[in-house]
Every structure is written in structure tokens, then in C-alpha cells.
Amino acid sequence: MRFFNTAGPINPDDHYYIDPLSRINIDDIMFLIEQKKYFILHAPRQTGKTSCLLALMKKLNKEEKYACLYVNIEAAQGAREDVRRGIKAILSATASRAEYHLQDSFLNENFNNILTDSGEDNALNQALAKLSIHLKKPLVLLIDEIDSLIGDTLISVLRQIRSGYDKRPDAFPQSIVLCGVRDIRDYRIHSSREKEIITGGSAFNVKARSLRLGEFNQADVLSLLDEHVKETGQKFELEAKELIWKYTQGQPWLVNALAYEVCFEMKHGRKREFPITGQMVKDAKENLILRRETHLDQLADKLREERVRRVIEPIITGGMLTSGIPEDDIQYLTDLGLIRRKPSVEISNPIYMEIIPRMLTSTTQDTISQKSSWYVKPDGRIDMEKLISAFQKFFREHSEHWVERFDYKEAGPQLLMQAFLQRVINSGGRIEREYGLGKMRTDLLVIWKYNDNLDSSQKIVIELKLLYKSLQNTIKDGVRQTLAYMDRCGTEDGHLIIFDRTEGKSWEEKIFRREEKSDGSVENGVKEKTVVVWGM
Numbered sequence: 302m303r304f305f306n307t308a309g310p311i312n313p314d315d316h317y318y319i320d321p322l323s324r325i326n327i328d329d330i331m332f333l334i335e336q337k338k339y340f341i342l343h344a345p346r347q348t349g350k351t352s353c354l355l356a357l358m359k360k361l362n363k364e365e366k367y368a369c370l371y372v373n374i375e376a377a378q379g380a381r382e383d384v385r386r387g388i389k390a391i392l393s394a395t396a397s398r399a400e401y402h403l404q405d406s407f408l409n410e411n412f413n414n415i416l417t418d419s420g421e422d423n424a425l426n427q428a429l430a431k432l433s434i435h436l437k438k439p440l441v442l443l444i445d446e447i448d449s450l451i452g453d454t455l456i457s458v459l460r461q462i463r464s465g466y467d468k469r470p471d472a473f474p475q476s477i478v479l480c481g482v483r484d485i486r487d488y489r490i491h492s493s494r495e496k497e498i499i500t501g502g503s504a505f506n507v508k509a510r511s512l513r514l515g516e517f518n519q520a521d522v523l524s525l526l527d528e529h530v531k532e533t534g535q536k537f538e539l540e541a542k543e544l545i546w547k548y549t550q551g552q553p554w555l556v557n558a559l560a561y562e563v564c565f566e567m568k569h570g571r572k573r574e575f576p577i578t579g580q581m582v583k584d585a586k587e588n589l590i591l592r593r594e595t596h597l598d599q600l601a602d603k604l605r606e607e608r609v610r611r612v613i614e615p616i617i618t619g620g621m622l623t624s625g626i627p628e629d630d631i632q633y634l635t636d637l638g639l640i641r642r643k644p645s646v647e648i649s650n651p652i653y654m655e656i657i658p659r660m661l662t663s664t665t666q667d668t669i670s671q672k673s674s675w676y677v678k679p680d681g682r683i684d685m686e687k688l689i690s691a692f693q694k695f696f697r698e699h700s701e702h703w704v705e706r707f708d709y710k711e712a713g714p715q716l717l718m719q720a721f722l723q724r725v726i727n728s729g730g731r732i733e734r735e736y737g738l739g740k741m742r743t744d745l746l747v748i749w750k751y752n753d754n755l756d757s758s759q760k761i762v763i764e765l766k767l768l769y770k771s772l773q774n775t776i777k778d779g780v781r782q783t784l785a786y787m788d789r790c791g792t793e794d795g796h797l798i799i800f801d802r803t804e805g806k807s808w809e810e811k812i813f814r815r816e817e818k819s820d821g822s823v824e825n826g827v828k829e830k831t832v833v834v835w836g837m
Contacts, residue, residue: 303532305525305561307554307594310352317528319521321349321356325514330357334367334441334476337469339462339507342480344514345638347554347596350480353514354443357478358402361441367475368438372398375446380454385421387454392416392428399432407435426461430472439475448481453494459485459505466507483636484511513636516551525556529564533573540579548586550650552638554596559585587731590656600653601660603637610709612640613657616648617712618767619740647737654734661709662720669721673728681751683730685761689796689835690814692721696837697808714800714837715743715765722747722763730759742766742779744786760792768801775799776834780817783832795832812836 306316325342333340344350354371361369372395380387392415396408408428415431416424433440450458465473479485485505517525522545526537537545541563549555562585563570563577570581589597603609608630615622622631634640641649648654659666676688696717704713719732722745726732730749736742743765750758764783768775779797787795801811813836818829 303528304565305529305557307558307561307596310355311349317525317532318352319517319525321353322360324349324517324521325353325357325512327357327360329510329512330478333510334361336509337475338509339466339477339479339505340509341485341511342478342514343482343484343511343636345552345636346482346599347552348514348516348638349553350514351445354445354478354480358443362402366438367441368403368436369441369443370395370399370402371443371445373445374458375449377454378446378449378451382452382454384454384457385416387450388421388424388457389416391425391458395428395432403436405436408432422457423461425458426465429462429474430465430468433468433470433473439470440473442474442477443480444477445480447479447485448483463505463507479505479508483633484513517553517556518551519546522546522549522551522556526560529560533564535564535573536576538576538578541577541582544579544582544586548582548651550641552650552652555589555650555652558589558594558596562588583731586652586655590652590659593656593660597652597656600639600656603639604657604660605708608633609637609639612646613648614709614712616640616646616738617658617709617736617743618715619736619738619742620711620767621739622646645738651733654736655732658716658719658734659723661707661712662716662723665703665706665717665720666724669724671721671724673725676725677729677751682759683726683747683749683751683761685747685763685794685796686833688722688725689763689798689833692718693812693814693835693837695721697812700837714767714802718765718798718837719743719745741769742782744782746786746790760790760794762787762790762792762795764795764797766797766799768799768803772799772801776817780819780832780834784819784830787830787832793828793830795830797832797834798837799834800837 303315303317306318311318311321342350342353351373358369358371361367374391374394376394377387377390380390392408392412396412399405399408411431412428415428419427429442462477469475485508523542526542526545530536545556545559549559559582563581565571566588567581567585569575570577604613611626612622612630612634631642631646635642638649639653640646648657676684678684700714700717703717704710707713707716709716723732726747726749730747733746733748735744745763745765747761747763748758749761762783764779764786766775766779776797776799779799783795783797787793815834817832817834
């Protein structure tokens with residue numbers, strides 16, 4: 302029985318899959334190889350790079366024009382800046398792969414002698430030269446996980462490959478593909494030998510092109526889901542398909558993980574006679590986020606980086622990117638798969654949008670002493686008035702202390718509110734978030750299930766805004782935005798929270814509660830709605 306793959310390259314016998322070669326421009330790649338070019342293939346983690354490289358190797362070797370060799374050099378990461386250890390690990394991995402994929406033991410029998418005779422600063426160059434001469438066909442080398450190397454080991458590898466470029470294809474690989482998360486031009490390599498920062502581009506200036514492996518498109522996602530339908534007969538309802546696309550935006554690991562969760566982990570989903578519903582996909586998404594699967598957990602490390610914070614923080618607050626943010630920072634986050642740049646800079650998908658604030662506030666959530674039971678009415682509904690009033694008091698007493706704990710201090714008020722809210726809502730509901738550059742707000746939709754038997758849900762819209770201009774104009778804009786979001790979400794329960802960080806203003810001026818009503822009219826069949834405005 303096949304299943305959705307969430308770990309490592311695909312195996313057609315075990316996994317549902319999209320043809321890896323359909324995801325890359327194979328004509329461009331073949332053209333570059335024929336022209337004896339060295340180039341980069343990069344993509345975020347868990348998007349299928351290795352599967353594409355293995356499929357490319359299989360295609361080239363089957364056509365018998367080239368001898369194509371895939372090698373993963375991640376084992377050399379442990380050597381760090383010990384160049385000799387790193388080069389030996391790379392030679393060993395290359396020799397092992399040559400024996401496995403090409404049934405050729407030449408390098409396995411000779412790489413130790415080459416390392417001894419040539420030294421670590423030339424051994425890789427000599428090994429590739431001798432292997433290229435030994436093979437009867439031009440060698441195409443696919444090097445995976447190139448950016449797992451650091452410092453002088455990475456510099457040595459890049460320069461040894463570069464120094465053999467003029468000998469191709471007779472005495473060096475005809476074409477070399479370097480594969481990693483980032484484009485090589487983004488590498489900033491600290492050399493302990495040369496006591497300086499060296500860019501990847503300068504260490505490997507023979508690169509002809511950089512190709513990026515993208516996400517699945519919507520047709521790919523539907524095609525992958527149909528593999529399960531064909532295999533098991535279990536159908537996906539239309540809403541379920543739409544939600545899988547909406548939540549993941551085609552990020553390959555997320556698509557597979559969400560589908561695996563709903564079809565193989567959830568007990569009801571294992572019953573093939575029942576279709577996969579939209580509600581099941583919603584529950585599966587929440588399960589993934591709460592478990593913080595490995596792929597999602599890796600985001601936490603990246604969020605701590607200063608260059609990541611510079612871009613993500615204004616997205617969370619709804620502000621604008623400052624002119625001082627380097628273009629390389631934006632490209633770096635794009636390469637990591639955290640953001641997309643078109644039609645505008647925004648978080649890549651709703652699951653990342655959901656998990657980023659949670660990760661930034663996870664410790665805060667654990668240390669906020671709040672219980673859901675304090676805010677649940679006798680009928681099971683959440684008392685949002687009581688909850689926000691409690692937060693208003695909490696914010697007045699503790700905001701300066703708590704906000705200072707955040708690395709993302711500009712987004713501190715919004716993050717603190719979300720941590721407080723998440724702490725209470727976790728036990729019986731969920732929070733959906735929308736935010737982005739230039740929105741000047743954060744949109745929260747609280748969905749609280751208060752009657753399991755009737756499958757009843759309470760929906761509450763909460764808008765978070767920082768005070769940037771006059772209070773009256775901020776309220777006017779905020780109420781309009783809140784009402785629009787309430788209409789879109791189909792609820793009459795809306796709250797606007799305004800954080801006033803004006804220096805010197807008293808808490809008595811900042812703290813308030815008032816109600817603003819919409820311009821409803823009975824004649825036009827429009828019901829008047831109320832937005833509760835809270836000052837913080």
C-alpha cells in the first residue's frame with residue numbers, strides 16, 4: 302500500500318508522487334549540461350530537491366550519453382572547518398555513490414591514496430579529474446546539500462571544483478549541479494584561514510545559472526490527492542481539496558503531511574468508505590501545528606535570526622518594510638520558503654502564518670496563568686467581553702515586562718495578545734490569523750465549539766491595530782476594517798483592539814472601552830452591527 306511521503310526522497314513503490322522531472326524545466330537543464338555549464342538548483346527544505354536530482358540522474362544514465370552521479374555530502378557537515386576531515390568525508394561519499402549508482406569501484410579503491418598524495422586542498426580536484434578520465438562517458442555530477450558545509454571546508458570544495466573547470470569534459474566533470482537551500486550568491490562564508498568573509502559567488506564564479514525548484518501548483522496538488530483516490534477508492538470532498546490547497550499553497554511537505562494526517566493518522570480517515578471532509582482537513586491542520594512536526598519546528602530556529610526578524614516583524618505588525626532592509630534579506634527568506642514576493646511580500650502560506658506567532662510566543666503562553674473555564678458561559682459559549690477585559694487589565698499591569706521578553710519587540714503588543722488568547726482558546730477552539738505588509742492591522746478569527754452534539758461554533762472577529770495617527774482616525778479605519786472582516790467571516794461579534802504606545806500618555810487615556818455601530822438600515826435589509834473598541 303502506498304502513502305503520502307513526509308520524509309526523504311520519494312520511492313514510487315511506496316509513495317504517491319508527482320513526476321519529479323515535471324517540476325523542473327528539463328529542457329533548460331539539458332541545454333546547460335550540453336553546453337558544459339556548472340549551475341545551481343536551490344529550493345526550501347522539504348520541497349523535493351533530492352527526488353528531482355535522483356530522477357535526473359536516472360534519466361541521464363538511461364540515455365547513456367553521460368555518466369551521471371548523485372552524491373549527498375551532508376556527512377561532511379560534522380567536520381566543520383577541519384578541511385581534511387571534510388574532504389575525506391566527501392571523497393568517501395562520492396566513492397560509495399559511484400560504486401552504487403555507476404557500478405564503478407575506481408574511486409573507492411583510490412581516494413585514500415589521492416588524499417595522501419594531493420593533500421586536502423587538492424584531493425577533491427584530483428579525484429574528480431581521475432574519475433572523469435577513467436569513465437568512458439562525460440561525467441555529470443550532482444552535489445546535494447552543498448550548503449550544509451561551513452567555513453573553510455565549503456570554500457575549499459568550491460575552489461577545487463572551480464579550479465578544474467577548464468579541464469572539462471575530458472579530465473573533469475562536463476557539468477556540475479550544486480544543490481542546496483539557498484542560491485550560492487547568498488553565502489557569506491567566514492574563513493578562519495584568510496580572516497575574512499568570502500561570498501559564495503566569488504568562490505564559485507564559474508556558475509552559469511541559478512534555478513529554483515518551486516512549490517506544487519494547484520493541479521499538482523489535485524493530481525497527488527487523486528493518487529490516493531485511485532489507490533484506495535476514498536474520495537476527497539471538494540471543500541477538503543480546496544482547503545488543502547488554501548492552507549499549504551502547494552508547499553510539498555505541507556501537502557503530503559496534511560494529506561497523510563487526514564488519511565492515515567486520523568482514525569476516521571482510515572475508513573476508506575468515508576470521504577475526506579473539509580472539517581477533517583481543518584482538524585488535521587491543527588494537529589500538525591500543535592505537534593510542531595520537524596519541518597515546522599525548523600522554522601523556530603530561523604525566526605531567531607536577525608535578518609529574518611527584520612522582514613517578518615513588519616509583516617506581523619502590518620507595517621511597511623523600511624528602506625534600510627537589504628534586498629539580500631528578502632531574497633534569503635524567499636529562498637528559505639518563509640515568504641513569497643508576488644503579488645506582494647507575504648508569509649508563504651496560512652499554516653506558516655498560523656505557526657509563526659505561536660512559535661514566537663510559545664514560552665509566553667506556557668507562563669501566562671489563565672484557564673479557559675474562567676471565560677466559558679453556562680451555555681458553553683466563550684465570554685469574549687470578559688476575556689478581553691481581563692487582558693486589558695493584564696496588559697496594563699504587565700505589558701512592559703512581557704513585551705521586553707520578545708525578540709520581536711515592535712510586534713510585542715500583538716504577540717502578547719495572541720499568546721494570552723491562545724492560552725485560553727487552545728482547549729476548545731482555534732484561532733485563524735491574517736496579517737501582512739501594509740495592512741496596518743492583524744486579523745484574528747476565534748472559532749469556539751460550544752456544543753459538540755450540534756456541531757455548533759461561535760465565531761468572534763478581533764482586529765489588532767497599533768496607533769500610528771490620531772485615535773479618532775485609527776478607530777474610524779479600524780471599525781470599517783473590522784466590519785468588513787465580520788461580513789467575510791459571517792459573524793456579528795466583532796472587537797477592535799488599539800495599542801497606544803505613545804510616550805508620556807497616561808494609562809487612563811490609553812485604557813477605554815466603547816461601542817461603534819455600523820450604518821445599518823432596515824429599509825435596505827442591512828442589519829446594524831456593533832464593534833466593541835478596546836484601548837490598550
